[in-house]
Structure formats: structure tokens, C-alpha cells
Amino acid sequence: MHTEMRPFLKELVTLPDLPSHGQPVRDRIRREWEPLVNEIRISRLGNLHGVKYGSGPSPRCQVLVVTHLDAPRMLVSEIAEGFLRLQGTGGLDPRVLVGLPVVVHGHRDLLGTIVAGPDLGLSPARKGTPPRANLLVDVGLPSAQVTRYVRSGDMISLALAPVDLGEDRLACQSLSSRACIVALTVCLVELQERHHLWDIAAVVTTHEGERYGAAPTSAYVLQPDVAIALGAADDQVPATSEGQGLTLGNGPANGWGPSIHPGIHREIQRAAEREGLQLEDEIMPLDSRTVVERLQTVGDGIPTGAMNIPLRYLGTSVEVVALSDIRRTGRVLASLVSGLKPDFREALSWDCADDS
Amino acid sequence: MTAEHMPSATPSAEQMRLIKRLTEAVAISGNEGAVRAIVREQVEPYVDELRVDTLGNLLIRCKGRSSNGVRVMLAAHMDEVGLMVTGAADDGTLRCKPVGWVDAAQFLGKPVWIGRHRLPGVVGAPPTPGSAAGASANPAETMQIRIDIGAMSKEEAAGKVRLGEQVVFATELTRLGPMMRAKALDDRLGIAILIEIVQCPPAEIDLLAAFTVQEEIGLRGAEVAAHRMEPDLAIAIDCAPARDLPTRDGEENTRYSTRLGGGPAVYVADRLTICDPRIVRLLTETAEQQGIPYQLRQPGEGGTDAGAIHLSRAGVPSVSVSVPTRYTHSPASYASIADWRATVRLLHAAVRRLGSSLLEDSPWQH
Numbered sequence: 001m002h003t004e005m006r007p008f009l010k011e012l013v014t015l016p017d018l019p020s021h022g023q024p025v026r027d028r029i030r031r032e033w034e035p036l037v038n039e040i041r042i043s044r045l046g047n048l049h050g051v052k053y054g055s056g057p058s059p060r061c062q063v064l065v066v067t068h069l070d071a072p073r074m075l076v077s078e079i080a081e082g083f084l085r086l087q088g089t090g091g092l093d094p095r096v097l098v099g100l101p102v103v104v105h106g107h108r109d110l111l112g113t114i115v116a117g118p119d120l121g122l123s124p125a126r127k128g129t130p131p132r133a134n135l136l137v138d139v140g141l142p143s144a145q146v147t148r149y150v151r152s153g154d155m156i157s158l159a160l161a162p163v164d165l166g167e168d169r170l171a172c173q174s175l176s177s178r179a180c181i182v183a184l185t186v187c188l189v190e191l192q193e194r195h196h197l198w199d200i201a202a203v204v205t206t207h208e209g210e211r212y213g214a215a216p217t218s219a220y221v222l223q224p225d226v227a228i229a230l231g232a233a234d235d236q237v238p239a240t241s242e243g244q245g246l247t248l249g250n251g252p253a254n255g256w257g258p259s260i261h262p263g264i265h266r267e268i269q270r271a272a273e274r275e276g277l278q279l280e281d282e283i284m285p286l287d288s289r290t291v292v293e294r295l296q297t298v299g300d301g302i303p304t305g306a307m308n309i310p311l312r313y314l315g316t317s318v319e320v321v322a323l324s325d326i327r328r329t330g331r332v333l334a335s336l337v338s339g340l341k342p343d344f345r346e347a348l349s350w351d352c353a354d355d356s
Numbered sequence: 357m358t359a360e361h362m363p364s365a366t367p368s369a370e371q372m373r374l375i376k377r378l379t380e381a382v383a384i385s386g387n388e389g390a391v392r393a394i395v396r397e398q399v400e401p402y403v404d405e406l407r408v409d410t411l412g413n414l415l416i417r418c419k420g421r422s423s424n425g426v427r428v429m430l431a432a433h434m435d436e437v438g439l440m441v442t443g444a445a446d447d448g449t450l451r452c453k454p455v456g457w458v459d460a461a462q463f464l465g466k467p468v469w470i471g472r473h474r475l476p477g478v479v480g481a482p483p484t485p486g487s488a489a490g491a492s493a494n495p496a497e498t499m500q501i502r503i504d505i506g507a508m509s510k511e512e513a514a515g516k517v518r519l520g521e522q523v524v525f526a527t528e529l530t531r532l533g534p535m536m537r538a539k540a541l542d543d544r545l546g547i548a549i550l551i552e553i554v555q556c557p558p559a560e561i562d563l564l565a566a567f568t569v570q571e572e573i574g575l576r577g578a579e580v581a582a583h584r585m586e587p588d589l590a591i592a593i594d595c596a597p598a599r600d601l602p603t604r605d606g607e608e609n610t611r612y613s614t615r616l617g618g619g620p621a622v623y624v625a626d627r628l629t630i631c632d633p634r635i636v637r638l639l640t641e642t643a644e645q646q647g648i649p650y651q652l653r654q655p656g657e658g659g660t661d662a663g664a665i666h667l668s669r670a671g672v673p674s675v676s677v678s679v680p681t682r683y684t685h686s687p688a689s690y691a692s693i694a695d696w697r698a699t700v701r702l703l704h705a706a707v708r709r710l711g712s713s714l715l716e717d718s719p720w721q722h
Contacts, residue, residue, distance in 0.1 A: 080602040080606070081601075081602040083601055083602055092465075093464075093465065093481050095461065095464050095465070095481050096464045096465025096466070096481055097465075098462065098686070099462055099466060099525075099683070099686050099687040099688055100465065100466075100687075101530075101537075101688065110532075111530060111532050111537075112532070113537060113683070113688040113690075115601070115682070115683055115688075117601055117602070117603065117604050118599040118600075118601040118602075118603060118609055118611070118612070134604045136601060136602070138601075138682065138683075138690060139532060139533075140532030140533050140534065140535035140537065140690055141532070141533045141534070141535075142533075142534070142617075145533070160467065161467075163467045163476045163477075163478055163526070164476065164506075165476065165477070165478065165504060165505055165506025166505070166506030166507070167506075168506070169506040171467070171478040171504070234483050236482050236483055237483050249508070312480060312504065313465075313478075313480030313481055313482070313504075314483070315483075316464070316465045316480060316481045317465040317466070318465050318466070318467065318478035318479070318480055318504075320478065320480065320504060320506075
């Protein structure tokens with residue numbers, strides 16, 4: 001990639017996800033991908049599709065790798081005496097909200113802070129997480145100016161700067177989506193040097209925060225032969241066969257569960273082995289924490305796999321990721337794509353797990 | 357008093373830089389060195405006497421013209437609330453405990469600076485199943501605050517951070533329209549104000565400036581500073597809580613304490629001190645004469661260095677003058693630039709009207 005991985009990731013986490021403002025983050029990704037793919041377009045619902053052709057004979061098979069670009073965002077529900085009340089928490093853990101810096105995207109971008117209403121004093125008897133209804137944003141301006149610049153329905157995004165934690169780790173908001181986007185970019189860069197027969201469709205979706213995100217619509221349009229969902233999983237939530245969380249710096253994990261086609265699981269495992277890596281299996285009995293459940297039922301059904309990058313403090317303003325995990329994820333994906341034979345899809349059988 | 361000396365109502369770029377340096381310095385109670393160094397550098401050329409006492413207070417005297425001038429103590433505290441590292445866990449995170457009156461839950465999800473050289477860290481919030489349902493419970497009681505510095509093991513963490521190291525919110529000062537947002541405005545604003553008073557001291561009185569330590573853990577520095585300085589009267593310069601926000605139910609907020617933009621808050625009483633009415637009157641009359649906005653802080657909880665100073669030796673008539681500050685002891689406190697400047701102006705003018713005659717009347721006759 002023309003941009004180094006760490007600065008690119010830092011740039012992505014500081015760009016907001018604003019459907020109403022032309023998606024600055026999607027534009028930035030598009031710029032990075034344009035030289036790496038053969039086709040690039042925006043779908044009807046605003047998803048970014050980048051397709052890099054393989055060298056196999058036409059019609060070629062296609063593998064879809066999909067992740068999302070959502071970042072925590074809240075809405076202004078009401079303006080009260082120059083303070084803004086919040087609609088929702090943008091998927092953020094409510095414990096972390098008070099004291100966070102934000103940008104209010106009104107007629108003009110205004111800096112502010114999420115604060116607790118006045119009945120939460122310093123008294124230890126009353127301390128703790130304030131009830132959500134009592135959260136406000138203080139932009140530090142007189143009431144008349146606030147109503148001039150802000151309307152209810154305006155978007156609010158977090159504005160914490162990324163923090164380098166030693167050589168390999170980074171802490172910031174929005175890493176759960178942005179780390180996956182960088183991993184997918186690493187994959188596209190790797191594929192410039194690797195021979196691959198299949199097409200790869202790299203897709204970044206929107207609306208993931210809404211219960212049923214827009215990923216299936218991209219799968220519907222692209223009609224892939226195989227789909228891989230890329231996500232992030234909290235390293236402190238039990239996920240492996242040993243009941244442990246994933247290990248930061250040892251990722252990504254290879255998903256296993258009813259949404260995962262065993263043949264894809266095995267192919268991911270082989271791709272990792274070709275890179276000299278041993279992936280942990282993440283057990284996904286119900287919820288993969290990716291969009292894979294929504295992908296497998298698109299059209300006549302799609303053989304799917306899922307990979308999660310381990311992340312610490314998921315859903316907070318200080319998610320922590322290991323850059324080495326992002327790099328590995330990109331390499332495993334590239335290895336997977338370049339390893340796909342023309343007849344892979346035809347040979348794929350739900351019973352192949354028992355073959356070995 | 358001459359008008360040309362009156363401090364400016366708008367801060368100079370240099371004054372803004374000083375506030376930024378002061379609020380971004382890392383100095384929790386008992387570890388005030390970073391702020392002490394800035395204060396010393398700022399005041400040294402202007403003072404007659406300067407000493408650092410047993411507890412770490414930086415004590416200054418600017419002698420008045422007459423040998424029997426009234427001894428006026430102005431105090432502002434250098435320390436801030438924060439955390440102290442108490443150990444490293446097996447996973448490489450740091451355990452810590454609060455120093456001063458800070459709700460440890462405020463640290464959840466925030467970046468921090470560790471030590472004077474500001475090693476970066478973050479305080480995560482580990483997943484708690486059903487945490488949304490229990491959102492009103494105090495998370496600090498149900499979980500340990502742990503700092504993540506990217507260390508992979510206890511040994512690596514211990515090699516990077518020593519036990520007892522101080523931890524503060526990692527907040528850089530930002531200007532938001534007419535406001536400043538920063539950590540530790542309480543009481544670095546008071547420190548900046550006192551520096552400015554010392555740089556242009558009144559001629560007729562003995563000015564005793566105390567840059568105190570350990571206010572946040574029990575007014576300890578002020579207690580010994582007042583004992584040594586033996587002032588005739590004292591003014592504590594601090595930050596007053598402003599809770600001037602709309603209430604949840606839309607009712608009028610009658611317990612706002614102070615309001616941002618309303619000018620310096622003159623205390624009549626707080627939990628620790630009944631302020632001397634003669635000095636309160638002098639301050640309010642000065643403000644009215646000079647056309648400086650001011651407000652009376654609603655009596656209530658809290659206290660300042662005046663709480664210790666007024667009980668020193670045989671007693672010291674005292675008052676507090678504070679800059680109204682929202683969200684004190686949090687990662688992002690707010691103060692109005694106009695209030696800060698008005699506080700400097702009020703104190704600058706008021707100390708020039710102080711004389712021994714002020715204390716001749718019984719305070720309780722009026």
C-alpha cells in the first residue's frame with residue numbers, strides 16, 4: 001500500500017463515518033484501493049466494491065471478502081439551553097461515555113464533550129455511570145450560537161486521537177471496523193505480487209450498526225462463489241475450545257460454527273499454514289460477531305467463512321489492536337485467494353470436514 | 357492603583373501558552389514537581405523571597421513599601437487528582453488506586469499519561485455481560501481500573517513503569533469558542549492567576565503567595581504554609597464547581613453552584629469555611645466599582661485551601677475567589693476565558709485596596 005499501515009489506520013480511525021456527509025472515510029479507502037483493483041464502485045446503499053481480476057479463464061470464480069466501516073456515532077435528539085441531548089450511544093459501552101471528546105457535525109463542525117447532567121455531582125454516594133437520559137454534549141458555546149449551528153438529527157462522532165501503545169499496539173475508537181479495512185487493504189497489496197486465478201471482490205459495507213446491515217445486498221449484486229466475513233472479537237470473551245479469549249498478537253481466528261462452511265474453514269487453515277501461521281479456531285455456536293450469518297443465506301446460499309481479528313476492550317473508546325494481527329490477517333487472506341483452484345467451488349462439499 | 361496596570365480582559369498568546377503548559381503538566385497530590393518548576397521559572401525574577409518548604413509548597417514574599425504593611429496570603433494549589441500505580445497484573449496491565457476525590461469510573465475508556473514524561477496508556481473496560489442493564493451501578497466498585505500500556509506481561513509492565521508512579525487524564529488543552537477545555541483547570545487556572553499577581557505585586561502590602569501542595573487530599577500544604585507565613589488575612593484562588601446545566605426533567609436548575617460566564621465566584625461559605633464578610637464586601641465592592649462581573653457561589657459542599665488557612669494559629673480571616681469550572685476532576689473540565697481574566701482583574705484591583713484598616717472593624721457588626 002502506498003501508505004504505511006500504522007499511519008493509514010490512524011487516519012481511518014480519525015475520519016468519521018457520516019452517511020449524511022458524503023462518507024469521508026469511504027472516500028479515503030477508495031483512494032487507497034483505486035490503484036490496487038480493476039473495478040471500483042459504490043453500491044446503491046453506499047457500500048464500496050473493489051474487484052481485482054484473477055488470471056483464470058473467463059468466466060472466473062469470485063471470492064467476496066467483506067467487512068464494514070461503521071464507527072460509533074450518535075445523534076442530537078434535542079437542544080436544551082445550549083446543551084445537546086443524545087440519541088443512542090452509537091454502540092458504545094455506556095460506562096465510557098462521560099468525558100469523551102466528540103465532534104458535532106452541524107452546519108459547522110463543533111468540538112464538544114459528552115457530559116453528565118447536573119444531578120450527578122462529585123458526591124461519592126451518587127457517582128457511577130449516569131443514566132443514559134441524562135447525557136449531554138457541551139460544545140462550550142452560548143445557547144444562541146448552538147441553535148444557529150446545530151439541529152436535532154445532526155450526527156456526533158468521537159474525537160479521541162489514537163494512542164500508540166509500544167511497538168505493535170494501537171488504541172482508539174472504531175478499530176473494530178477500521179482494523180479489518182486495513183487488513184483487507186494489506187490483502188489487496190499482497191495480491192499485486194501473488195498469482196491468483198479467482199477474482200476477489202473486496203467490500204466495505206455500511207449500516208452494520210443497524211441490526212441487519214447492508215452486506216447481503218453486496219453479496220446479492222456480486223454473486224460470489226465463496227464469501228469471507230472479516231470482523232473483530234473481544235480478546236476477553238471466551239471463544240476458543242479452551243474457553244479462553246483470542247490472543248492479542250496471535251490472530252486472526254478462524255471461525256467454526258453453523259454459519260461456517262467446513263471446506264472454507266479448512267481452506268483458511270491451509271492458507272495460514274502456507275504463511276507459516278497456526279490460527280486459533282474461534283467457536284461460533286450462535287453469533288459470529290461478523291456478518292457471516294447474513295451472507296450464507298443470500299440467493300441460493302453461499303459457502304462462507306469468517307475471520308476475526310482479536311481486539312481488546314471492544315465497543316469502547318479505547319479498543320486495542322495488535323498491528324501484527326492486521327498484517328497476518330491480510331497475508332492469510334491473500335494466501336487464501338491465491339490458493340483457490342478453478343475447480344475449488346465445484347469440489348466443495350459440506351462433508352469434506354470428515355475427509356481428513 | 358493605576359489603570360494601566362490592570363490586567364487585560366483578553367489573554368495574550370503567552371498567557372494561553374502558560375495555561376496550556378500548566379494544565380498539561382502531570383502533578384498529582386504529593387508529586388507537584390512539574391508544576392513547581394513552571395511556577396518557579398515564571399515568578400523568580402519578581403520576588404523578594406522564595407522557598408520550597410518541608411511539604412513542597414513554593415512560598416513567595418513580595419515585600420510592601422512600608423515595614424508594617426498588612427500581610428496578605430494568596431494561595432493556589434499545584435496538585436491535581438489522579439491515580440497511583442499500585443502493581444502490575446499477569447496480563448501486563450497496571451493496577452492503580454485513586455489519589456484525591458476522583459470517581460475512578462471517569463477513567464474508563466480514556467487515554468492516560470503515566471509519570472512526568474507522559475508514557476501513554478489507556479484504561480479499558482473489560483466486557484461485563486449485561487453491563488447495559490446495570491448501567492446505573494458504579495462500575496468502579498465492581499471492577500478494577502486497569503491501565504493498558506501495551507505490555508504483554510507483568511515483567512514487561514514492571515520494567516516500563518515503577519510502583520507509585522502517577523497517572524492523569526491525557527487531555528490537551530483545547531479552545532472551544534469562549535471556553536477552554538482541559539484537565540486540571542482545578543487549580544492550574546488559580547496557579548496562572550497567582551503567577552500574574554506576583555508578576556505585578558501591589559506596593560502597599562506584604563504579598564505572601566503560596567503555591568500549595570496536597571490540597572486534593574486534605575488541604576495539607578495550605579495548613580503548614582499558613583503556619584509559616586502568619587498572614588493577617590488570606591484569599592484562596594481556586595476553581596468553583598459550575599453545575600449550570602439543564603436538568604433532566606426540564607425543571608429550573610436552582611442548584612447550579614456557579615455559572616460559567618458569570619465572572620469570578622466569591623465564596624460566602626462552603627463546607628469548611630465561613631468567609632470573612634469584610635473581605636467578601638471588599639471584593640464585591642471592588643468588582644462593582646471596576647465594572648467587573650462577579651457572582652456569589654451558592655453555599656454548599658466542597659472547600660478550598662481557605663478551609664485550612666482560616667484555622668491557622670489564632671485564626672486568619674479568609675475568603676475564596678474561584679473561577680467557575682464545569683466537570684472538575686474529569687478528563688475534560690471547562691472554564692470561560694472571560695471568567696479567568698475577570699478573576700485576575702478582580703484580584704489585581706482588590707489587593708490594592710487592602711489595608712490594615714479593613715480588619716479594625718468587627719466583621720460581625722454589619
